[in-house]
Amino acid sequence: MRGQRLLQAYIRGVLGRAHYEILEDDGxxxxxxPGFEGVYANAESLEKCREDRGGGFGPIWKVYNRSRQ
Numbered sequence: 001m002r003g004q005r006l007l008q009a010y011i012r013g014v015l016g017r018a019h020y021e022i023l024e025d026d027g028x029x030x031x032x033x034p035g036f037e038g039v040y041a042n043a044e045s046l047e048k049c050r051e052d053r054g055g056g057f058g059p060i061w062k063v064y065n066r067s068r069q
Contacts, residue, residue, distance in 0.1 A: 004067045011064040015057065020046060031057075 020031040023042075029049040032040040039060065041052035 007067045008064060011060055011067075015050075015060060018050070018057075020049060033057075033060075 014033055014036065017035075018031045018033045018041075020029055022028070023030050028042055028044055029046045030040065030042050031049045031052070039057065041049045041057045043049040043052055
């Protein structure tokens with residue numbers, strides 16, 4: 001149980017370090033997590049970008065959700 005809480009806290013911390021920007025070419029939002037090459041998200045709103053579970057943040061969310069079971 002303690003290990004699960006530690007993992008959840010770590011994942012929240014990782015996603016909390018994500019940086020977001022608005023792309024000039026199409027106005028969509030782009031987010032990436034420094035130190036995690038290839039982990040990025042792109043969506044039409046900041047909220048959707050933060051919650052992107054199907055894109056680059058998907059693997060992180062899968063681990064998080066498994067740790068909650």
